[in-house]
Amino acid sequence: HDVRIVDAAGLELGERQEGRLEFRGPSATQGYYRNPEATARLVRGGGWVDSGDLAYLADGEVYITGRVKDVILRGGRNLYPQELEGAVGEIAGIRKGCVAVFGSPDPATGTERLVVLAETREDSADGRERLRAEIQARAVDLLGSPADDVVLAPPHTVPKTSSGKIRRSASRELYESGQIGKRGSAFGWQLARLAGAGARAQAGRWLRAAGGLGYGLWFGLVFALAAPPVWIAMALLPGERRRRAFARRVGRTLAALMGIRLTLEGEVEALRAHRPCLVAANHASYLDGFVLTALLPPDFAYVIKRELEGPWISRIFLRRLGTVFVERFDAAQSAGEARKLLEAVRGGESVAIFPEGTFRRTTGLRPFRLGAFTVAADAGVPVVPVTIRGTRSILRGGTFLPRRGAVTVTVAPPVSPPVFQEGEGWSAAVRLRDAVREEILARCGEPDLAS
Numbered sequence: 122h123d124v125r126i127v128d129a130a131g132l133e134l135g136e137r138q139e140g141r142l143e144f145r146g147p148s149a150t151q152g153y154y155r156n157p158e159a160t161a162r163l164v165r166g167g168g169w170v171d172s173g174d175l176a177y178l179a180d181g182e183v184y185i186t187g188r189v190k191d192v193i194l195r196g197g198r199n200l201y202p203q204e205l206e207g208a209v210g211e212i213a214g215i216r217k218g219c220v221a222v223f224g225s226p227d228p229a230t231g232t233e234r235l236v237v238l239a240e241t242r243e244d245s246a247d248g249r250e251r252l253r254a255e256i257q258a259r260a261v262d263l264l265g266s267p268a269d270d271v272v273l274a275p276p277h278t279v280p281k282t283s284s285g286k287i288r289r290s291a292s293r294e295l296y297e298s299g300q301i302g303k304r305g306s307a308f309g310w311q312l313a314r315l316a317g318a319g320a321r322a323q324a325g326r327w328l329r330a331a332g333g334l335g336y337g338l339w340f341g342l343v344f345a346l347a348a349p350p351v352w353i354a355m356a357l358l359p360g361e362r363r364r365r366a367f368a369r370r371v372g373r374t375l376a377a378l379m380g381i382r383l384t385l386e387g388e389v390e391a392l393r394a395h396r397p398c399l400v401a402a403n404h405a406s407y408l409d410g411f412v413l414t415a416l417l418p419p420d421f422a423y424v425i426k427r428e429l430e431g432p433w434i435s436r437i438f439l440r441r442l443g444t445v446f447v448e449r450f451d452a453a454q455s456a457g458e459a460r461k462l463l464e465a466v467r468g469g470e471s472v473a474i475f476p477e478g479t480f481r482r483t484t485g486l487r488p489f490r491l492g493a494f495t496v497a498a499d500a501g502v503p504v505v506p507v508t509i510r511g512t513r514s515i516l517r518g519g520t521f522l523p524r525r526g527a528v529t530v531t532v533a534p535p536v537s538p539p540v541f542q543e544g545e546g547w548s549a550a551v552r553l554r555d556a557v558r559e560e561i562l563a564r565c566g567e568p569d570l571a572s
Contacts, residue, residue, distance in 0.1 A: 122146030123483055126178055129322075130330035131165065134177075135514030135526055136566070139186055139199070142176040143169040175199075181484045181568035191289050193224030195232050200224075200264060202289060208259040209239055214252050216240040221279045221292035226318040227269075234269035235260070238292050238301065240276050249273050274301050336380070337522040343378045347371070352434065355441045364441050365419035372415025380525050381515065385416045387532035391505055392418050395535050397471045399497045399504045401557050403486055403565050404475035406512035408528070413473060413507070416530050421473040422465065424493065445472065447492075462493070466500045473507075476554070482518035485570035486562050494538075494554040498546055503535035504553060506560035533560045 125133050126140040134140045145168045152160030164170055175186045186201065193200040202222035210217040219240035224233030237256055243249055257267040278301060280291035295301055351371050358364045376383050392400070400421060402413060410423060422443040429435045430446045439446075445462055466472060476489035497504050511528035536556050541549035562569055 122148070124178075124183055125169070126176060128329060129326045130333065132330065132333045132522070132524070133517060133520065135511075135524065137177055137179050139175055139177045141189060142172045142174040142183065142185070144172060145169050178484070180566040191223070193222070193233050193235055195224065195235055200235065205237070205260060205263050206287065208263060209237060209256050212252065212255050212259070214241055214243045214248065215256075216242075216276060218285070219276070219279050221287050221289050222268075223289045223293045223296070225270075225293060225297055228317060231321060235264075235266075236270045236272065236293075236296055237268045238272045238274060238279060238296060240278055241273050242276060243273070272296065272301050333522065333524065336525055340379050340523045343375060347375055352438055355438055358441075361441070361443050362419060365414075365421075365443070368414050368442060369417075369419050372411055375411075376415055379523075382527040383412065383416055384527065384529045385532070386529065388505075388534050389532050391532060391535050393420070395503050395505065396420065397466050397469050397500075398502050398535060399466070399493060400471070400473040400507050401476050401489075401493065401504050401561070402473065402507040403509055403561050403567075404477045404480045405509060405567075406480065406516045406518065408512040408516050409475065409480075409509055412509060412512060412528050412530060417473065417507075421471050424462070424472060424474040426479075443470075463496045463499055466496060466502055476558075480518055482520075483570070484513065485568045486558070486565055488571040489554050489558045491550055491554055494557070495546065495550040498538040498541070498550040498553055501538060503537045504557050505535045506533040506557045506564075507531070508533070508561050508564040510564075510566060531564050533564065536560065 149170045206220045209220045221238040227234045253271045260268045280288040424445045427446045474493045477487040508531045515526040516523045538553045
């Protein structure tokens, strides 16, 4: 199954950003029986099903924060009713399990009023005042501010489902219609108030969608304007190292123009101190090669899939950077290219690789291929584990609309290949691969897809 978090406009969010939880997979529903309108609200494009939950992703895990329909928007904060309901239900004189906390639109502030509806048999004025004070104290303790309204109601007032769950939406309707000891406003005013709240929410969604689309257009415009002159410069500049240094400056400039904050940390000096060496990095996005070019010293040849050698535009550009093209599917060609890579490393060339081979939109570190680690073991050169974080959130696989974000590249200490006897090269390469992958897995903040 695949999981994603989206905002109100349907745009995918990054790590630790709360939004709506959507999923798709073999057990996902196809929709409601003979109800196309409800199905359209439930199932999004691409087969994504709206769970109705709010959640966020952190280090590859999903954290549920509440139900969308139950969240109260108050003063720019999202408040979740369950905790306050439980605390109020513990107050002596309040019927436990018979408390509903919900939000009611407030036209004056543009947010929602926090309402606590609690059942009690207390009928004296002093007793009811004491209960209100205790409820407000619990609200302040949990939320940092008191409720806007505390309604004490007789038993069996709070609506529940047949299984005993609180029906907060129904409680809100009772409250707003004035059926709990409150005088309701005119129907026309209620209708206008709800229409206004809906219009504001829709306008907010449109603005967020427009902002995301605007950033995507700016991203594409910067790339489109920069590509022709950069390609020409790469074709004309003499000297491979000069071309790599030029590509590094261009990468940093484009990142700044696109609003992508790049950070390089860790054992950075190891990249220069150990030459030649192999750099092994995790692969999460189309942006990974761009990010490494912008941040790493201009001393590395990149290993790239042979499909990119086909179009003449990419072929000329990548060859001018000293790129090593490899065949992913033909075992015989792959063996020959491994020998060429071994000769390059023995000749003093440092190489950067993505040992996962490719990436998917699913969060997680994929298994590493063995080829480059065999080369490192045979040549006796160290492998420097490099971890990229943030590119998946900016441009995830399966989408071409980038989002604003920051990228951190962490350089771990070099891992030297183990000493081995003749005939033990394969097992030495396996141990080297596993040690490097363990370093990257510990830092990438994503689950292990090889387990």
